[in-house]
Amino acid sequence: MRSFRYLVLAGAAVAVLASTILAGRAAQTDDEYLGLPEAPGREEVAIYCGACHSLRIVVQQGQTREGWAELLDWMYEEQDMPLLEPDDEKLVLDYLAKHVGPDTHRQRLRDRGVLR
Numbered sequence: 001m002r003s004f005r006y007l008v009l010a011g012a013a014v015a016v017l018a019s020t021i022l023a024g025r026a027a028q029t030d031d032e033y034l035g036l037p038e039a040p041g042r043e044e045v046a047i048y049c050g051a052c053h054s055l056r057i058v059v060q061q062g063q064t065r066e067g068w069a070e071l072l073d074w075m076y077e078e079q080d081m082p083l084l085e086p087d088d089e090k091l092v093l094d095y096l097a098k099h100v101g102p103d104t105h106r107q108r109l110r111d112r113g114v115l116r
């Protein structure tokens, strides 16, 4: 039964290795979005709001829906941002309001140990 035991150990080692590699991949993919949680609208925010500047400038702020809507208007009016389709605009604003709001933003800073 000795060889069986080695087989089990080797299998376990492969499983640990595979999960380490997969976890590394997942972390990398998440990093693309700078820690923004996966939800409808994330892709649109990354594409539309990362087009002219880094997404970092977006995730650094925490705004209410009104705050984001004002910023978006400013982006349209002063920064020559092309108008988004109404559906896309709603997706983007909903996502930002929910996941990059004043509270979620503070929570993220707390998670990183910047705020208590």
Ligand code: HEC
Pocket (backbone or CB within 6 Å): 048, 049, 050, 051, 052, 053, 057, 058, 061, 071, 072, 075, 079, 080, 081, 082, 092
């Ligand atoms: C067409 C280009 C363009 C697009 C697209 C764009 N931005 Fe901007 N944005 C800018 C420019 C340029 C600045 C910097 C202006 C400055 O600092 O003078 C800026 C600055 C910002 C700032 C910093 C404002 C501050 O407090 O100084 C935020 C936040 C921001 N953008 C959010 C967004 C969001 C959210 C989106 C997507 C909905 C977006 N941007 C899409 C051009 C763009």
